[in-house]
Amino acid sequence: MTQPRLPLPSDADLRRLIHFSAADGRIWLAGQRMVLLHAAALGTLRQELMESVGPMQTRRLFTRVGFASGERDAALAREIRSGGSLQDMFNIGPQLHMLEGSVQVTPVRFEADAATGDFYGEYRWEHSWEAEAHKRVFGPQDEPVCWMLIGYATGYTSAFMGRTILFKETACAGMHNGHCMIVGKPAEEWPDAEEMSSWFKASSLLSTIRDLQTEVESLRLEIAPDADRTRLVGQSNAFREAYTLLETAAPTRVTVLLTGETGVGKERFARALHCLSPRVDKPFVAVNCAAIPHALIESELFGAEKGAFTGSQTARPGRFERAHGGTLFLDEIGELPLDVQAKLLRVLQEGEVEPLGATQSRKVDVRLVTATNRDLEQAVKEGRFRADLYYRINVYPVLIPPLRDRAEDIEPLAQTMLERFASVHGKPIPTLTDYACEALRCYQWPGNVRELENLIERAVILARPNRSIDARDLFPGLSLPEGATVDHAGQIQQGTAVKVDCRSLLDQLQGCSGGLEGLERALLQEAVERSNGNLSAAARMLGLRRAQLSYRLNRKQDQEGA
Numbered sequence: 194m195t196q197p198r199l200p201l202p203s204d205a206d207l208r209r210l211i212h213f214s215a216a217d218g219r220i221w222l223a224g225q226r227m228v229l230l231h232a233a234a235l236g237t238l239r240q241e242l243m244e245s246v247g248p249m250q251t252r253r254l255f256t257r258v259g260f261a262s263g264e265r266d267a268a269l270a271r272e273i274r275s276g277g278s279l280q281d282m283f284n285i286g287p288q289l290h291m292l293e294g295s296v297q298v299t300p301v302r303f304e305a306d307a308a309t310g311d312f313y314g315e316y317r318w319e320h321s322w323e324a325e326a327h328k329r330v331f332g333p334q335d336e337p338v339c340w341m342l343i344g345y346a347t348g349y350t351s352a353f354m355g356r357t358i359l360f361k362e363t364a365c366a367g368m369h370n371g372h373c374m375i376v377g378k379p380a381e382e383w384p385d386a387e388e389m390s391s392w393f394k395a396s397s398l399l400s401t402i403r404d405l406q407t408e409v410e411s412l413r414l415e416i417a418p419d420a421d422r423t424r425l426v427g428q429s430n431a432f433r434e435a436y437t438l439l440e441t442a443a444p445t446r447v448t449v450l451l452t453g454e455t456g457v458g459k460e461r462f463a464r465a466l467h468c469l470s471p472r473v474d475k476p477f478v479a480v481n482c483a484a485i486p487h488a489l490i491e492s493e494l495f496g497a498e499k500g501a502f503t504g505s506q507t508a509r510p511g512r513f514e515r516a517h518g519g520t521l522f523l524d525e526i527g528e529l530p531l532d533v534q535a536k537l538l539r540v541l542q543e544g545e546v547e548p549l550g551a552t553q554s555r556k557v558d559v560r561l562v563t564a565t566n567r568d569l570e571q572a573v574k575e576g577r578f579r580a581d582l583y584y585r586i587n588v589y590p591v592l593i594p595p596l597r598d599r600a601e602d603i604e605p606l607a608q609t610m611l612e613r614f615a616s617v618h619g620k621p622i623p624t625l626t627d628y629a630c631e632a633l634r635c636y637q638w639p640g641n642v643r644e645l646e647n648l649i650e651r652a653v654i655l656a657r658p659n660r661s662i663d664a665r666d667l668f669p670g671l672s673l674p675e676g677a678t679v680d681h682a683g684q685i686q687q688g689t690a691v692k693v694d695c696r697s698l699l700d701q702l703q704g705c706s707g708g709l710e711g712l713e714r715a716l717l718q719e720a721v722e723r724s725n726g727n728l729s730a731a732a733r734m735l736g737l738r739r740a741q742l743s744y745r746l747n748r749k750q751d752q753e754g755a
Contacts, residue, residue, distance in 0.1 A: 236326030259344025456643030475519030
């Protein structure tokens with residue numbers, strides 16, 4: 194008896210989400226990076242797992258991988274066809290399953306109610322890669338073997354309906370059947386739901402783990418010392434060089450001057466220096482010199498006695514006295530008035546402060562750390578900053594690199610911020626799509642770490658449950674790259690973004706001394722000059738990694754030397 198078949202809508206909207214970027218070796222499905230992988234390779238992995246950990250653990254692993262893939266695809270469904278019917282939106286899952294090359298899906302029966310959560314679905318599968326791979330190695334089986342595909346169907350439908358929907362194979366091409374058949378309905382409607390659910394524990398387990406992570410992170414932030422709260426994150430060479438300087442200075446009493454662009458995290462570095470020093474159990478006091486009016490900065494730093502000025506009803510200790518035994522961080526020190534600079538120099542030389550209105554000085558034991566984003570040497574030449582104070586605070590300068598020169602640190606920094614802001618705002622910790630991570634790495638970050646923090650916090654606040662943060666959530670208005678797409682027949686078509694006027698380019702090549710090698714040399718040199726010698730920026734301009742650009746530049750120099 195021929196089974197009835199339900200029509201599927203056009204998948205043109207889904208095909209437009211697939212982008213082939215052959216130039217850098219990546220494939221995108223919406224914001225997720227995809228991989229074209231030989232089915233035979235997955236079959237080999239399946240065989241090795243079966244022989245090493247056994248069929249039970251192999252099934253559990255493949256089922257969970259499929260479940261996670263289905264969950265991710267479900268996040269797209271309601272966005273892509275938001276104006277369509279519930280059935281058209283749901284059909285995105287089966288259609289993506291086909292576009293991803295897993296199996297041919299034919300809907301047989303679909304009944305769903307978004308309001309009540311009721312669901313019943315029957316689907317016919319043909320050309321299952323799993324059934325073919327398993328049967329090729331192990332022969333026909335007595336039980337269904339489409340573990341990853343069932344995991345996908347269960348993960349997708351459960352995420353789409355917002356409740357646990359379990360699928361079961363009632364026929365399988367990996368057995369003695371000509372095709373596969375699957376049936377899905379709510380867990381409570383299956384008499385063997387407990388046994389079936391054992392393969393799909395990943396969903397509820399992951400949710401529980403995420404909830405616990407959020408709770409633990411919240412508690413940790415409440416009780417954590419400053420040393421943990423201000424833990425610096427980084428693995429790039431530029432970061433390591435700056436951090437090594439901090440570690441070297443920490444055990445000493447040397448005055449440290451932190452320099453770098455606005456937003457690079459100078460206060461965090463200052464706190465880290467304090468936490469690495471023997472003064473960690475003493476106060477850390479931070480002052481932004483640019484944020485305090487000039488008329489008040491002296492009393493703020495050095496204190497004031499009762500009646501020292503109008504409105505002074507009680508004696509008030511200054512920031513130096515509050516930081517006694519610990520560390521005082523003066524941010525934007527270049528903004529201090531000249532008269533206050535003179536008094537600050539005396540404190541550094543004598544180790545004592547004299548509050549406004551006082552007749553005697555008071556000894557203070559303070560480790561001073563200063564910071565600026567200005568050129569203090571130029572300020573000295575212009576008479577805006579005392580030369581003697583500059584030489585006194587510039588004993589141990591540490592340059593904090595901008596975020597654009599720390600590309601390797603961006604993703605771990607973003608992950609740390611996701612966890613922190615999710616805890617602060619009482620939300621589950623979201624994940625970043627692959628394209629979001631790529632957008633973070635490629636952005637120039639004029640506002641540095643502070644700008645990254647603002648973007649991540651905004652994205653966490655706006656994040657929807659069970660949905661990853663995409664590049665558009667971080668950078669509103671960002672357009673996906675116009676790479677190559679897949680036509681209806683599944684063939685790669687060239688996109689508009691990679692069109693080149695080859696005739697004009699060839700004319701330029703003929704006019705360039707040295708031919709193709711000369712043209713490449715000229716392009717490399719132009720990129721380096723435009724980026725003012727910044728190889729990282731030049732590499733991004735050319736669509737290369739810094740190491741690739743360095744290799745090409747060195748190769749050209751070797752060729753010229755030869």
